[in-house]
Amino acid sequence: MAGSVPAQRVLSERPLRIALVAGEASGDLLGAGLVRELKARFPNAEFAGIGGDAMRSAGCQTWHDASELAVMGLTEVLRHLPRLLKLRSAFRQRALEWQPDVFIGIDAPDFNLGIERWLKQRGVRTVHYVSPSVWAWREKRAEKIGNSADLVLCLFPMEPPIYARHGIDARFVGHPMADDIPLQGNREEARATLGLPTSAKVLAVLPGSRLGEISRLGEPFFEAAWQVSERIPGLHVVVPAANPACRQLIEEQLSRSALPEAYSHVLDGQARNARSAADGAVLASGTATLEAMLVECTGYDAVSLQPNSGAQGEYAGLLAIRAYHRSRGEGHRDICLIPDSAHGTNPASAQMCGMKVVVTKTDANGNVDVEDIRLNAEKYSDRLAAIMMTYPSTHGVFEEEVVEICEIIHKHGGQVRSSGVRTFRT
Numbered sequence: 001m002a003g004s005v006p007a008q009r010v011l012s013e014r015p016l017r018i019a020l021v022a023g024e025a026s027g028d029l030l031g032a033g034l035v036r037e038l039k040a041r042f043p044n045a046e047f048a049g050i051g052g053d054a055m056r057s058a059g060c061q062t063w064h065d066a067s068e069l070a071v072m073g074l075t076e077v078l079r080h081l082p083r084l085l086k087l088r089s090a091f092r093q094r095a096l097e098w099q100p101d102v103f104i105g106i107d108a109p110d111f112n113l114g115i116e117r118w119l120k121q122r123g124v125r126t127v128h129y130v131s132p133s134v135w136a137w138r139e140k141r142a143e144k145i146g147n148s149a150d151l152v153l154c155l156f157p158m159e160p161p162i163y164a165r166h167g168i169d170a171r172f173v174g175h176p177m178a179d180d181i182p183l184q185g186n187r188e189e190a191r192a193t194l195g196l197p198t199s200a201k202v203l204a205v206l207p208g209s210r211l212g213e214i215s216r217l218g219e220p221f222f223e224a225a226w227q228v229s230e231r232i233p234g235l236h237v238v239v240p241a242a243n244p245a246c247r248q249l250i251e252e253q254l255s256r257s258a259l260p261e262a263y264s265h266v267l268d269g270q271a272r273n274a275r276s277a278a279d280g281a282v283l284a285s286g287t288a289t290l291e292a293m294l295v296e297c298t299g300y301d302a303v304s305l306q307p308n309s310g311a312q313g314e315y316a317g318l319l320a321i322r323a324y325h326r327s328r329g330e331g332h333r334d335i336c337l338i339p340d341s342a343h344g345t346n347p348a349s350a351q352m353c354g355m356k357v358v359v360t361k362t363d364a365n366g367n368v369d370v371e372d373i374r375l376n377a378e379k380y381s382d383r384l385a386a387i388m389m390t391y392p393s394t395h396g397v398f399e400e401e402v403v404e405i406c407e408i409i410h411k412h413g414g415q416v417r418s419s420g421v422r423t424f425r426t
Contacts, residue, residue, distance in 0.1 A: 016042050019100035020049040020060060021091070021115065023069035023108030025209035025242040028052035030129065031106045033176045035060050048098060050091065052243070053269075063094055067211075067243055069111055084111070092118055104129055105149070116148040129153040131170070134162055138341060142166045190276035194238060194267065202236045203228055204278035206271060207250070209242035213284055214249050221282050222257040228280075229259060237264050238278065240271035314349040314388070317417045321386045322353055324415065333385040333413065337376055339368045346388045355385055370401045370408070377412040384414035 018038065022031040032054035035047050039059060047059060052066040068087060092115060095103065103119045105112025107130040116126040128149035134142050135158055145152060146168035154160055155175045163170035191198055205225050207217040222237075229235040237259055241247035247266055254264055267274060275281055318336070325333045336355040338346050341362040350357050358376055361369035368389060377384055387409050389402070406416050 016045040017098065017100045017102075018045060018047050019095050019098065019103045020047060020051060020055070020106060021069075021104075021108065021112055022049075022051045022055060022066050022106040023111055024066060025052060027106040027108060027130070028054045028066045030176065031055045031060065031104075032058040034104070034106070034129065048100075049095070064091065067245065069108060088115065091115065095119065095124075096122065100124060102127060106130060109145075113145060113148040120148060120150065125150050127151045127153060129173075130155060131159045131163075133344070135159055138344070140341065142168055187277060190273045193273050194265070194270065194277055196236055196238070196265075196277055200234060200236050201232050202238060202278045204274040204281040204283070205237055205239045206274070206281065206283040207239075208284035209246065211245060211249060214246055214253075217284055218250060218253040219257070222253060222259060224282055226258045229263070235263060238267060238274045239265065240267045240269060240274045242269065242271075314345060314417070315352060318349055318353040318355065318386060318388075321415045321417065322355070325385060330413065333383055335380040335383045335385055335414075337373060337384070337387040337409075337414075339389065342388065350386075350388065360387075368401070368405065370404060373405060374408050377408050377414065381412040384409070384412045386415045386417055389416070389418040 020031055020035070022028045028051055031051050035055060035058040038045060038047070046061075047055075048061040048063060050064045050066055050069065051060050051062045055066075056062055064087060069084070088111065095115075096119075100119075102125045103116060104127045105116050109128070109132050112128065116128060120126045126149050128145060128151075131152055131154045132141060132145065134145075135156070139162060142163050143166050146163070146166060150169065152159075152163055152168060152170040153173045154163075154170050155173070157172045160170040160172050188198055191200075191202070196202055203225055205221050207214045207221045225235075225237050229237070239250055239254070241250050247268065250266055254261075254266065322331075325331055334355050335358055336350040336353075337358050337360050338350065339362045340359045347357045358380065360376055361372040363369065373387065377387075387405070389405070402418070409416050
């Protein structure tokens with residue numbers, strides 16, 4: 001058409017456009033740091049997508065707030081599934097109309113990898129920032145991630161070599177907290193910022209940044225804090241809230257707790273100051289744990305499982321197996337064999353039961369490698385506690401060689417936990 005400008009030329013003359021999606025508070029912080037660094041290199045670049053206050057402050061236009069994606073657990077996801085699918089569809093359409101040069105998915109792999117794959121198929125360069133824990137289990141996920149992302153940005157130095165084995169471009173970029181948090185924290189300064197007495201004992205309570213997390217962890221955390229306060233009179237309890245909705249829920253829970261109101265402080269953000277100021281912390285597992293380590297604050301992690309979570313069955317089964325070994329005078333048995341295709345809750349459940357995970361091989365179809373199981377069972381015969389084979393990550397009780405596998409494990413003193421069935425030696 002006469003007078004028209006080729007699309008390629010139009011794109012080359014407009015500023016660089018980068019679309020991003022962060023699905024929770026920790027991703028919002030990572031995204032904000034990334035936006036600031038990219039702005040320093042590309043001053044005219046435009047940023048848009050899904051993010052929170054930190055990304056907005058850094059200069060990213062947000063079409064949706066990150067809190068809209070902050071759900072976890074099977075039941076919670078299913079309850080919000082229609083809304084999440086509608087959000088995904090709306091975002092994909094908006095992104096396609098905006099014509100980004102690059103899309104960066106920040107963590108939240110269940111949401112982001114699908115969007116990355118969809119945009120990649122339509123010619124958009126894609127990046128996934130924060131690798132799933134392929135170094136811990138299910139390394140084969142790297143191939144799936146590579147099908148979605150042209151580039152993976154890794155927080156840990158051991159991750160790129162794993163992706164390299166699968167022909168995927170991955171770069172170690174480090175964790176920004178390593179630079180943001182000083183090696184020597186200043187507790188007095190943090191307390192002054194929060195208006196806390198310098199000589200007081202302070203406990204930080206961090207039940208999470210998602211409403212679902214807080215609803216499950218908040219009340220037991222505050223109960224624990226109250227028990228500590230009974231032993232330490234004058235204990236100050238500080239509770240950072242990620243956003244107004246989280247603050248409202250936290251304040252409701254605190255009002256029902258026995259904690260003295262005068263010594264309970266709900267903060268707008270300032271999680272890092274809270275941890276720096278604290279003598280100890282009760283915190284939800286996740287980014288908060290890393291930050292607590294970096295500010296040299298002692299604490300313990302907590303995870304709440306939903307009542308109908310499959311992980312409850314895994315955990316209960318392994319606890320029963322450990323009790324069985326102790327009843328036989330073999331409490332030293334602590335090795336749990338887990339196939340490398342297993343769902344992440346398998347090794348997590350084993351770790352929570354105090355077991356040490358040994359990963360066994362599987363083929364491309366998820367079938368366990370019987371010979372590898374045999375070798376590991378022999379190697380750890382005196383310490384073997386169990387093997388986990390749970391459908392659908394593996395075939396569970398539908399493994400073709402399940403009888404042989406049970407015989408191998410039982411021969412070496414272990415038990416078999418398979419799809420909710422605990423198989424004992426007879």
